[in-house]
Amino acid sequence: MKVAANTVRIRQINTELIRSVLRQSDYGTKKSIARTTGLSIATCGNILKELLESGEVLEMDLADSTGGRPSRRFVYNQDYAHLLLMYLRQEGTEKIIYSSVINMGGKVLHEERSCFTEISLAGVNYLIDTFCSSFPRLKVIGIGVPAVVNKGIIGLCDFDFLIGFPFAEYLRKRTGREIVIENDVNCTAIGYFRADTDQNTESLAYIYYPKEGNPGAGIVVNGSILQGNSNFAGEVSYLPLGVPADLQRKIQGDKGRFSYYVAKTVLSVNAIINPGTIVLSGYSFTPEIRELVLQRVTEEAPAGHVPGLIFQEDIHDSYVEGLKFLALKKMSCEFELVRK
Structure with missing residues (x-):
């Protein structure tokens, strides 16, 4: 049984190698794919046959002949599957649901952002049902929530109706799709990390201060989200810094207290x-508060250990990028290929 399981796993890895090559190329031939992946031409041919039958790969016109038999050319079908990205967010009194549908190449097919006085499970179900009906190729639903998420069950959360709820399993049974549910700042951190192609760091911390809300952090180490033993890593509002959780929501308008508290969080x-980089995000970071935070951190951090601070006003772009990465990863047998 173990040998059979290993064989299946190896085939999954080989299939993912071929997918990866085709998704990063305009097209490929058996020979070029074999050369790039290191697999045999026969193995590539067998896997390509399966991908053609499923519709995940399409065949193009034959390549121009150079004297021999013209090569068959294969292209990845970016519309083989569609993915729904959604987040639930609260900024002050504003409650937001953002949704977008993308194809496997990341192209946005539909996008909308709605504000509500209240967000309910019924409202979320209605939106998801609408997308499932409109996009029959929808295979993965990725959702970001302002919550501690442990094995698909929602813990501490800004939306009371989700607390203690096995959200992932509920949606999986209800929709028949693969489900990814992740903490909002974890999504944002991995999204920022992957989109920031100029950085040379293997780690970062992304600390988000929602308007009139408690902060949270997403931590990326060696390219992966640091979850912690119970997925509690990054809950910086629980740092023992002398500011109770209910008070943290009220001091953002006090530049002196807020900058002091943020600096202490950064230093902790x-x-x-x-981490190589610490990103601070939130609408409360005025130019003056940014300067105060930088000054306090620089003064109190030991020489040679001052963290690199970056400010990003809004989490949206990084948040969506993180959701996209996690949803696409769900389509890739739950592992990521790393080239060295």
Whole structure:
């Protein structure tokens, strides 16, 4: 049984190698795919046959002949599957649901952002049902929530109706689709990390201060989200810094207290994780508060250990990028290929 399981796993890896090559190329031939992946031409041919039958790969016109038999050319079908990305968010009194449908190449097919006085499970179900009906090729639903998410069950959360709810399993049974549910700042952190092609760091901490809300952090180490033992990693509002959780929501308008509290949070994260970059995000970071935070951190961090601070006003772009990465990963047998 173990040998059979290993054989299946190896085939999954080989299939993912071929997918990866085709998705990053305009097209491929058996020979070029074999050369790039290191697989045999026979193995590539067998896997390509399966991908053609499923519709995940399409065949193009034959390549121009150079004297021999013209090569068959294959292209990845970016519309083989569609993915729904959705997040639930609260900024002050504003409650937001953002949704977009993308194809496997990341092309946005539909996008909408709605504001509500209240968000309910019935409202979320209605939106998801609408997308499932409109996009029959929808295979994965990726949802970001302002919550601790442990094995698909929602813990601490800004939306009371989700607390203690096995959200992932509920949606999986209800829709028949694969489901990814992740903490909002974890999504944002991995999205920022993957989109920031200029950085040379293997780690970062992304700390988000929602308007009139408690902060949270997403931590990326060696290219992966640091979850912690119970997925509690990054809940920086629980740092023992002398500011109770209910008060943290009220001090954002006090530039002196807020900048002091943010600086202490940054210094704490730096001392424990020492990431290459710390990103601070939120609408409360005025130019003056940014300067105060930078000054306090620079003064209090030991020489040679001052963290690199970056400010990003809104989490949206990084958030969606993170959801896209996690949803696409769900389509890739739950592993990521890393080239060295």
